[in-house]
Amino acid sequence: MQISVVIPTCNRKARLLSLLNNLDQSVLAVHEVVIADSGDDNLSPEALTRFSNLHIQCIKTDKSVCIQRNAAIQKAVSEWIFLCDDDIEVPADYLQKLVSHVSAYPEVGAVSGLWLEKENNTWIATHPENSTRQLFWKFIFNLSIWGPVNCSSNNLLVKKIKQYYNRKGNHITKAGWPVITDFSGDHFFTPVYSLGASLIRKELLLRSPFDEVLDRHGIGDNYGVIADLPGGAIRVINNAFVYHHHETTNRLMRPLQYYRRVLALDYFIQTKKTIQHAKRSWLLWSLTGNFISFLFSGSKEMIGANFKSMLRIATGRNPYYKAAKKKQKVIEPVL
DSSP: OOEEEEEEESSOHHHHHHHHHHHHTOSSOOSEEEEEEOSSSOOOHHHHTTOTTOOEEEEEOOSOHHHHHHHHHHHOOSSEEEEEOTTEEOOTTHHHHHHHHHHHOTTOSEEEEEEEEEETTEEESOOOBOOHHHHHHHHHTTOOEESOBOOOOOOHHHHHHHHHHHHHOSEEOTTSOEEEOOOOSSEEEESOOOOTEEEEEHHHHHHSOOOTTSOTTOTTHHHHHHTTSGGGOEEEEEEEEEEEOOOOTTOOOHHHHHHHHHHHHHHHHHHOGGGTTSOHHHHHHHHHHHHHHHHHHTOHHHHHHHHHHHHHHHTTOOHHHHHHHTTOOOOOOOO
């Protein structure tokens, strides 16, 4: 099975070199690595020679993760693409495990391992729902859940809500937010997941490219791609994982990230048929719940970001939607 690695990057030389070192030690050899570099601090040809097991080509692109990925995918020659963020750590057996899964399930179009992030000095893949109060709140406002529902209560309503989530499984709410509560088995299906360490058939990525209207960070881009995958879902296997190091260089502050993610969600609700069960009215209702939460937390920046996103959506002035109609690219909504 031939694999091309696609890495978008921008001025993260140290993290990129660390990632290439991971790939160079991969148990499963890759056919090529295509680096789409939009930064100024590029790797020198001499720096690339240290990776004896990798055939690396670098291309220059505009500053946009979506444009970078699309350009590198077009350049890649393999049937399978390993989409790879530049700030992850990839264990040597990671790709081998993904390929083994594809061999066992030939119908697979996209597969990822668990995406781990560090929280309180512990690498975690989920955020279990342990609070009955939070469970009520997320259920009422159709908000996201990213972990098993572990609330233990004899309250009949709590039991009904847990039964509801068990029956629905992993899904997208009527407001458009992902609910991933079932991580059981050797693998699970989910309609939304990070694509930063995923193996996907090239033909699917060519058929459903990353949407280049999004901001240069590509916030919310996975909605646009996974929605068009067969079955509208990606497989995630539980015996493989990567570490996301959350590089701070070129990373937006949380309020602006949130604002653009909400606008991207609204944009895809309006443009992707596969998530048209989600409605703008429900999204606004969910943002009302977030607004109240931000008020209680006293976060002025998040209150402002939430209010402005609600105003944009309610008045039909989402800049992504307007720009897409005019065939514009890389829109950077500001607070």
